[in-house]
Amino acid sequence: MIITGLLCGALLGFVMQRGRFCLTGGFRDMYIAKNNRIFYALLLAIAVQSVGVFLLIDFGVFEYSAGSLPILAVIIGSFIFGIGIILAGGCATGTWYRAGEGLIGSWIALAGYMLMSTIMKSGILAPFNQRAQETAVLPSNSIAETFGINHWVIIIPFVVIVGVILYKQLTKPKVVIPSLKPKRTGLAHILFEKRWNPFVTATLIGLIAFIAWPLSAATGRVFGLGITTPSANILQYLTTGDKGFLNWGVFLVLGIFAGSFFAAKASKEFRFRMPDVKTGINSFIGGNLMGIGASLAGGCSIGNGLVMTAMMTWQGWIGLVFMILGTWTASYFVFVRPRQKAKAAKLKEQISAV
Amino acid sequence: MEKKLEVKGMVCPFPLIEAQQAIEELKSGDVLVVEFDCTQGTESIPTWAAEAGHTVTNFEQIDEAAWIISIQKK
Numbered sequence: 163m164i165i166t167g168l169l170c171g172a173l174l175g176f177v178m179q180r181g182r183f184c185l186t187g188g189f190r191d192m193y194i195a196k197n198n199r200i201f202y203a204l205l206l207a208i209a210v211q212s213v214g215v216f217l218l219i220d221f222g223v224f225e226y227s228a229g230s231l232p233i234l235a236v237i238i239g240s241f242i243f244g245i246g247i248i249l250a251g252g253c254a255t256g257t258w259y260r261a262g263e264g265l266i267g268s269w270i271a272l273a274g275y276m277l278m279s280t281i282m283k284s285g286i287l288a289p290f291n292q293r294a295q296e297t298a299v300l301p302s303n304s305i306a307e308t309f310g311i312n313h314w315v316i317i318i319p320f321v322v323i324v325g326v327i328l329y330k331q332l333t334k335p336k337v338v339i340p341s342l343k344p345k346r347t348g349l350a351h352i353l354f355e356k357r358w359n360p361f362v363t364a365t366l367i368g369l370i371a372f373i374a375w376p377l378s379a380a381t382g383r384v385f386g387l388g389i390t391t392p393s394a395n396i397l398q399y400l401t402t403g404d405k406g407f408l409n410w411g412v413f414l415v416l417g418i419f420a421g422s423f424f425a426a427k428a429s430k431e432f433r434f435r436m437p438d439v440k441t442g443i444n445s446f447i448g449g450n451l452m453g454i455g456a457s458l459a460g461g462c463s464i465g466n467g468l469v470m471t472a473m474m475t476w477q478g479w480i481g482l483v484f485m486i487l488g489t490w491t492a493s494y495f496v497f498v499r500p501r502q503k504a505k506a507a508k509l510k511e512q513i514s515a516v
Numbered sequence: 517m518e519k520k521l522e523v524k525g526m527v528c529p530f531p532l533i534e535a536q537q538a539i540e541e542l543k544s545g546d547v548l549v550v551e552f553d554c555t556q557g558t559e560s561i562p563t564w565a566a567e568a569g570h571t572v573t574n575f576e577q578i579d580e581a582a583w584i585i586s587i588q589k590k
Contacts, residue, residue: 182559187528194529195564251527263555264581267527340562340572342583357559426581431555433581441527497533504537 166377167410171417172424174370174387178259179425180353181363185463186247186256189489194497201486202327203364204468209324210368212317212472215375215386224379228303228475232460235294239458240466240481242451244488247463248496250275250448251441254389254462257449258415262422267437271449272393278453279394280401287454294458303475316474328361354429371468374414381410386469389415390456455488517546524582528556532564535587539570542589547573553582561585 177183188200219226247253250271252260257275260268282291306313341357374386392411399407426432437445456462459481461470467485470478521538523531531552539548550561565572565587574586 179555182556184528184556187556187560190529260555265527337566339566340575340585342558343576345577426555430577431581433553435525435553435581437527438525497529501533501537 164381164408164410164413166380167413168417168420170370170374170377171414171419172421173417174255174367174414175259175262175418175421175423176425177363177366177370177421178255178418179263179422179431180429181358181360181366183360183363183367184252184256185467186251186253186489189244189486190248190493190497192486193490193493199331199360202324202331203360205324206328206361206364207368207371207468208472209321210365211371211386211468212474213321214369214372215472216313216317218376223376224384226384226473228307228470228473228477231300231303231476232295232298233300233476233480234298235458236460236466236477236481237484238294239455239460240484241455241488241491243455243459243462244485244490245492246448246451246453246455246488247485248448248489248492249444250452251445253464254393254452254456255418255464257452258389258393258418259422262419262432263426264432264434265437266435267441267445270437270442271445271452274446274449275390275453275456276393276397278450279390279457280397280453282454282457283391283394284398291457295460300476303477305474305476305479308476313474320474331361354425367468371472378410378414383410385411386472387414388461388465388469390453390462390465394453394457459485517543519546519548521548521550524551524553526552526554528554528560530554531557532560535561536564539587539589544589546589548587548589549584550587551578551582551584555581558583561587 185200185204188204191197192201218224250257252268254275257268257271261272281287302308306316342355344351344355346355371387378385388411392415395407395409395412423432459466460477461481463485466478466481471482519538519542521534523534531554535548535550542548562572562575562585569590571588572585573588576584578584
């Protein structure tokens with residue numbers, strides 16, 4: 163049954179690689195390019211998953227309780243995670259799938275991320291993390307439960323809002339985006355060459371995120387897509403030899419790597435690429451911050467940003483907001499300020515030349 | 517005039533940022549040729565060029581995970 167994790171992950175890795183689905187880039191571009199397209203695509207993926215999973219819950223396929231909300235840990239952790247993904251050049255899933263494309267920088271980020279998640283979950287920082295999880299805890303994590311309403315009262319208006327946004331996006335006057343000269347035909351062209359519309363990619367990701375629930379629940383792990391805990395579990399298994407750490411999620415993340423590698427190789431987009439020293443160091447620092455942040459927040463951009471949001475939890479939505487604020491803060495220091503400085507220096511040079 | 521920008525080894529969004537900076541220094545009608553190997557750039561660079569109103573005169577894959585795009589400034 164655990165093998166379904168591998169398949170689910172491989173599908174996800176494939177779709178993300180071909181769809182160039184990058185949440186880090188999406189969050190960053192909301193600020194530096196004033197472009198919300200990927201954020202809207204994420205909302206679409208959330209909506210697809212949400213409707214599917216709550217239908218399964220209502221039909222009694224499995225039970226799910228969102229538990230309580232350690233609000234301070236979620237806020238601080240998500241913000242740190244947001245800074246980390248900008249430095250690492252990709253979120254947790256993004257790092258897994260770029261590692262599959264042969265980017266050594268992502269291997270470095272991944273190493274830092276796995277190491278720090280393990281340290282936070284079962285290493286020397288576990289007591290600190292435990293205390294953070296017990297600080298400022300609110301009793302209810304489910305938004306519907308807080309207001310004492312049925313979950314569909316939240317889901318249906320959300321789906322309507324996403325529908326309106328989508329309609330506006332799709333009816334916007336289109337600019338033709340230049341594409342590569344096609345060298346293949348038929349299915350091979352669609353799968354390995356063609357540019358995928360982000361909303362098609364997002365729908366597929368929403369469906370995969372939905373399928374993940376029943377597949378994972380069948381193995382006793384009642385949750386959807388998750389990256390951080392499984393990434394830590396790999397290191398825990400490798401260093402302790404305890405098979406208890408092997409679960410559906412571990413195979414999921416390994417599947418992402420494999421699926422992305424396959425997609426990249428088949429599209430002639432795989433090549434080992436070594437970063438320069440600065441990028442390498444940033445990747446490592448970013449990976450470590452991601453590990454600390456995601457462990458504190460109880461999820462990364464997938465666990466909180468895609469899954470816990472679809473479950474209509476405070477953790478998901480508060481996490482998503484602070485994660486985005488974290489990426490904007492880091493973007494200011496990494497992209498915006500250096501550019502302003504360069505411009506100012508150039509202006510000064512021109513003035514002094516005159 | 518044609519200007520060449522080699523941003524191989526840079527990860528996204530730096531190839532795009534470099535291209536945006538480079539094109540600012542060109543005159544209308546000049547062509548910026550960008551050689552890059554960041555996969556996500558195949559989406560972000562042509563999208564930016566199209567939305568900014570520039571013309572993409574050539575865009576192709578030249579090797580495993582390596583692309584070249586020519587952008588004529590509007």
